[in-house]
Amino acid sequence: MTLRQDYFDDPSAWNALVDLLQDTFSIDVSILDQFDGPDRTSMPFGYFDADGRCVANFTAFSMPMIINGRVVKAAGYQSGAVGPEWRKRGLYRDLMQRAFAHTVTEGYELDLLLTDKPALYERYGFRILPQHIFVAQTPTLQKSDLSARQLFLDAPDDLRLIKTLLQDRQPASAQFAVVRQMEMFLLNASFNSAIRLTALGDDTVVAWTFDGATFWLLDIVGTAIPSLATIVSALDIEPERIEICFSPDRLDCEVSLEPYDGYTMLMVRGKAAADIVGPLMLSPMAEF
Ligand SMILES: CC(C)(COP(=O)(O)OP(=O)(O)OC[C@H]1O[C@@H](n2cnc3c(N)ncnc32)[C@H](O)[C@@H]1OP(=O)(O)O)[C@@H](O)C(=O)NCCC(=O)NCCS
Known part of the structure; x- marks a missing residue:
């Protein structure tokens, strides 16, 4: 050997x-x-x-x-x-x-x-x-001016945008988050077809899933981190429950904790x- x-x-x-x-x-x-x-x-x-x-x-x-x-x-x-x-x-x-x-x-x-x-x-x-899940109160939704566009890893322009933002991102949290990790993001997105990657404007990608009732916010890859209210408004969904799957200190929202x-x-x-x-x-x- x-x-x-x-x-x-x-x-x-x-x-x-x-x-x-x-x-x-x-x-x-x-x-x-x-x-x-x-x-x-x-x-x-x-x-x-x-x-x-x-x-x-x-x-x-x-x-x-x-x-x-x-x-x-x-x-x-x-x-x-x-x-x-x-x-x-x-x-x-x-x-x-x-x-x-x-x-x-x-x-x-x-x-x-x-x-x-x-x-x-x-x-x-x-x-x-x-680890803990952060359960957020549903924010007051606003009318959003941000465009929301679903991205696909097999679309070359979409992949380019995601990779550029993964390089240039602000960490999703200042408490506990990766600064840079490209390969695992792409692999995890590929492994789970339920994960949606949505561009909000040109400088933010949100990774999320939604089963019609619960919204799971998995990650934000962007040069700045929008508030939870901005994200939910731009995605144009009305979840009954919101679970944030990373430390939410940059999201300007109220949360309670549940053990993960x-x-x-x-x-x-x-x-x-x-x-x-x-x-x-x-x-x-x-x-x-
Ligand atoms: C777990 C795994 C990698 C161990 O490989 P291995 O070559 O049999 O391990 P080793 O013979 O080198 O043993 C290393 C030590 O781990 C311990 N160990 C082995 N399997 C263990 C287990 N399942 N749980 C706890 N300890 C274990 C051994 O007792 C040994 O302890 P020691 O150093 O005090 O003697 C192997 O069983 C495997 O591939 N399992 C499936 C995949 C997996 O679980 N990978 C780890 C993912 S985190």
Whole structure:
């Protein structure tokens, strides 16, 4: 078996990871090839067999966050998997230790991951960060002058606008939000056909879902963050219930909290972890 790191420039090795993730999680990350490929900040660590199959992998990537008003150099960890016949031999422990050593050397202040197996990471100093849904009172709707236009990832002009705004965005929250994360936004939008991406004017894209009663505000990608009232008015919907799926400090609205009971748990460690205060949620569009 061969250990490889930083191997995403080799298409056959990337495709071997795509296969491992398909077999392990039933997700197809090759969708990223329709955009600009995997996140260029990624530092994957993997074991490959003699036939070039990826039998184990763990990837660190850069995910700058804004926390309590300060930009924090944060790393995320994803694509952690070992093929069934290779498990319980210490391969994952080896890859985790390599990835954690790499990010320590690179001076990351915060490590983040999402998992359904928190015990796996607690021994490395990660702790669960409880997440909350922010339930907002329905704002007073105004007549909106903003144009609202649905965007499609397979329409080149729409994709260009989304990518430009993902580069230039103001973080959706100053409390707890990604500063820049393009690939996961595009992947999450591709994975879930219920997610609507709507341009409000030329400088804001809203990611949302609506089942006719509940409106879920998933993310805002824009050079400025409009108020909740502006968004709901521009979308021209009259929800009975509004759930905001990220810290809503920039939305100028009243909220109450409900614990978020997701399939995975958000875990953190690192010296900037102490700066994280108050209720928060990582936008589903930034989930990794
Ligand atoms: C979880 C998984 C990656 C472990 O891989 P592995 O190569 O068998 O793990 P290792 O043999 O290197 O074990 C590493 C450590 O994790 C522990 N561990 C393994 N599976 C675990 C689990 N499900 N829950 C908690 N701890 C676990 C081991 O006891 C070992 O502990 P130690 O370092 O104190 O000895 C593998 O079972 C897998 O791919 N599962 C499906 C995908 C998945 O859940 N990925 C993780 C997503 S966050």
